[in-house]
Amino acid sequence: MPLTPAQIVAELDKYIIGQKDAKRAVANALRNRYRRSMLPQEVRDEITPKNIIMKGPTGVGKTEIARRLAKLVGAPFVKVEATKYTEVGYVGRDVESMVRDLVAVSIRMVMEQRQADVEKKATELVEKRLVDAIVNEKKKLAVDTSLEVLRAQSEEEYRSGKLDNMMIELETNEPAIKGMAIPMGGMGGDMGGMGIDLGNIFNDIMGSMPNMPKKKKNRHITVEAARKELIAEESERLIDKEDVHQEGIRLAEQQGIIFIDEIDKIASKGGGGGSGPEVSREGVQRDILPIVEGSTVITKYGSIKTDYILFIAAGAFHISRVQDLIPELQGRFPIRVELENLGKEEFFKILTQPENAVTKQYTELLKVDNVHLTFDKEALRMVAEIAEQENETSENLGARRLHNIMEILLDDISYNACGAEKKTIKIDKAFVKDNMASLIKKTDLRKYVL
Numbered sequence: 001m002p003l004t005p006a007q008i009v010a011e012l013d014k015y016i017i018g019q020k021d022a023k024r025a026v027a028n029a030l031r032n033r034y035r036r037s038m039l040p041q042e043v044r045d046e047i048t049p050k051n052i053i054m055k056g057p058t059g060v061g062k063t064e065i066a067r068r069l070a071k072l073v074g075a076p077f078v079k080v081e082a083t084k085y086t087e088v089g090y091v092g093r094d095v096e097s098m099v100r101d102l103v104a105v106s107i108r109m110v111m112e113q114r115q116a117d118v119e120k121k122a123t124e125l126v127e128k129r130l131v132d133a134i135v136n137e138k139k140k141l142a143v144d145t146s147l148e149v150l151r152a153q154s155e156e157e158y159r160s161g162k163l164d165n166m167m168i169e170l171e172t173n174e175p176a177i178k179g180m181a182i183p184m185g186g187m188g189g190d191m192g193g194m195g196i197d198l199g200n201i202f203n204d205i206m207g208s209m210p211n212m213p214k215k216k217k218n219r220h221i222t223v224e225a226a227r228k229e230l231i232a233e234e235s236e237r238l239i240d241k242e243d244v245h246q247e248g249i250r251l252a253e254q255q256g257i258i259f260i261d262e263i264d265k266i267a268s269k270g271g272g273g274g275s276g277p278e279v280s281r282e283g284v285q286r287d288i289l290p291i292v293e294g295s296t297v298i299t300k301y302g303s304i305k306t307d308y309i310l311f312i313a314a315g316a317f318h319i320s321r322v323q324d325l326i327p328e329l330q331g332r333f334p335i336r337v338e339l340e341n342l343g344k345e346e347f348f349k350i351l352t353q354p355e356n357a358v359t360k361q362y363t364e365l366l367k368v369d370n371v372h373l374t375f376d377k378e379a380l381r382m383v384a385e386i387a388e389q390e391n392e393t394s395e396n397l398g399a400r401r402l403h404n405i406m407e408i409l410l411d412d413i414s415y416n417a418c419g420a421e422k423k424t425i426k427i428d429k430a431f432v433k434d435n436m437a438s439l440i441k442k443t444d445l446r447k448y449v450l
Contacts, residue, residue, distance in 0.1 A: 002034045008072065015068050015356055016061045017349045017399075022337045025052050026069050029310055029335070033255070048307055051292060051332055053263070053322060054314040056339025059398020062314040066259040075255040076106035082263045082313075085284050095287040099297040102256045103304055107248030114239045122234035126227060131155055133168040134223065164224040171218050245301040256309045260288070264315030267324040285326045292332045342391075342398055347384035350399050352377075358406050366410075369417035373410075376428040383409065386436060409435050 003011070008027035009020070016023070029050060036047045054062045063079060070077030080098045134154045135147065142150060157163050221229075266281040291297070294307030313333055322336060342350075351359050359380070363373045387401045397404070409432065413425060433440070 002031070003072070005031050008069070011072055012065060012068055015354050016064055017346050017353065018342070019061050019065065019339050022054055022056075022061070022065055022339050025335050025337045026065055026312070030069060030073060033310070037254075048294065049310040050334050051311040052313070052335040052337060053333040054312065054337050054339055055317050055322060056314075057316050057318075057341060057396050057398055059396075059400040060339045060342055061399070062339060063259065063261060066257065066312045066314075070257045073255070074109070075257050076102055076109060076252050077257045077259065078102045078105055079259040079261060081261050082284065082288070082315075083265045085266075085287070095284065095291055096297045098258055098260070099252075099291060099304060099306055099309075100299045102258055102309070103249060103252045103299045103301055106252035106256060107245060107301060110244050110248045110251060111239070114244055115235045118235050118238040119231070122231050122238060125234050126230040127155075127158065129170075129230060130168070130223060130226060131158055133170050133226075134158060134163060134166065137166070137168050158223070164222065166223050167220055168223060168226065169218055169220055170226050170230075249299075249302050249304050252309070253305055254308055258309055258311050260311060260313040262315055263313040263325070264317040264320050264322075267315075267317075267320035267322075282326060285329050289326070289329050289332065292329070341396070344381070344384040344388040347387045347399065347402060348381055350402060351375075351380045351384060358402055362406060362410055366413065366417055369419040370422045371413065371417045372422070372424045373413075374424065374426045376426065378429045379427050379432045382429055382432045383436075386432075386440065390439070405436070405439070408439060411435075 005024065005027035008030055009023045012023045012027075029052060032047075033049065036044055039047070054065075056062055067077065067079070069075075078098060078101045080101070085093050085095045085098075131151065131154050134157075135150050138145075138150050138154060139147070154163070266284045268281055291306050292311050294305065296303050296305050311333070322330065351357055359373075359375050363375075366373055383402070383405055387405055390405070391397060391401055409427070412435070417423075
């Protein structure tokens with residue numbers, strides 16, 4: 001049974017502090033996908049996802065919520081920046097490339113799954129080939145030993161890993177031809193991989209001829225390196241690529257999530273039209289509109305319908321407002337969520353509670369060099385307070401400010417750690433004061449600058 005909205009929020013809480021409204025919105029959107037999948041086909045086709053706009057300053061968790069959501073359910077996910085796209089007819093990326101990127105991610109996910117499915121069979125086939133090659137090498141030195149004895153001995157040593165560094169002579173397929181790609185799209189536009197690759201065309205023609213033998217090449221290679229190459233070769237032979245492409249497109253259509261960041265940067269400031277950049281921004285919005293509404297995009301793997309892809313847009317909206325987007329695009333994002341600013345209490349929780357807390361990351365990193373870090377709670381409260389003050393007196397970076405402060409705080413420890421001896425270092429309030437003195441002084445002075 002798929003996760004309920006409450007369970008989804010509980011999973012997101014493990015990595016993201018606060019932002020309950022945003023978590024509830026994406027949890028409901030995800031659950032609605034499951035509900036839709038359980039309906040009859042004629043009803044299912046009429047139900048489309050309710051896209052979401054997240055409004056909030058940088059570093060409050062907009063991207064992380066969407067990324068964790070996709071990872072939670074194994075959905076194809078791409079993050080794109082609205083500012084990277086240009087209106088059709090201008091040099092730059094066209095908006096359809098975001099869909100092609102999603103399809104590429106989806107196909108890679110399906111391919112990885114299929115490779116895992118055939119790994120056992122591929123490994124067995126590879127073992128037979130490698131043991132044959134090992135026996136041939138050993139036979140040159142042990143002329144009087146029977147093949148049965150050599151084979152039994154080689155199989156045992158191969159499985160135990162004792163022969164990983166042994167050099168063998170092996171016949172492998174020559175690598176595919178890498179040809180020149182001819183871009184399409186005109187005006188220098190980027191078509192997101194929709195160019196003509198002459199190498200791929202030639203390889204496809206050669207591969208489609210059943211009686212055309214593949215070129216072989218004798219190589220001297222270690223057993224370990226040969227195993228990796230041969231497993232990839234055997235897996236490719238066992239997997240139906242056309243089926244992978246079709247399944248990848250289906251997965252992208254039904255489960256795909258596209259996160260459009262910085263959408264506020266393409267809103268016309270103050271609403272209305274204008275000239276120059278304002279016209280270009282509105283042009284990008286109008287190009288995004290049919291993708292979000294539902295259209296068919298041609299990719300090199302086949303065509304994909306965007307009707308059931310979930311779009312999550314995000315932006316700070318400091319200068320422009322959500323209402324400054326063209327009305328048609330606003331209507332395609334019916335769910336609007338405002339994310340809250342983070343203060344010292346949230347920063348303290350971010351440092352202590354999530355499974356991927358930055359303090360835990362540094363602790364694990366420095367363990368490699370035999371340095372064991374312990375963090376005092378009062379010290380972390382002070383770090384949280386410094387982060388809040390820095391965000392108030394300079395640019396508001398949200399939780400990203402903590403990474404900046406932790407780098408300054410642990411700079412000497414990271415530099416001097418060499419693994420020569422085991423150390424235990426306690427990060428207490430006095431340690432923070434000593435190592436952050438210059439930053440604290442700057443922060444205090446900025447309070448009085450008009």
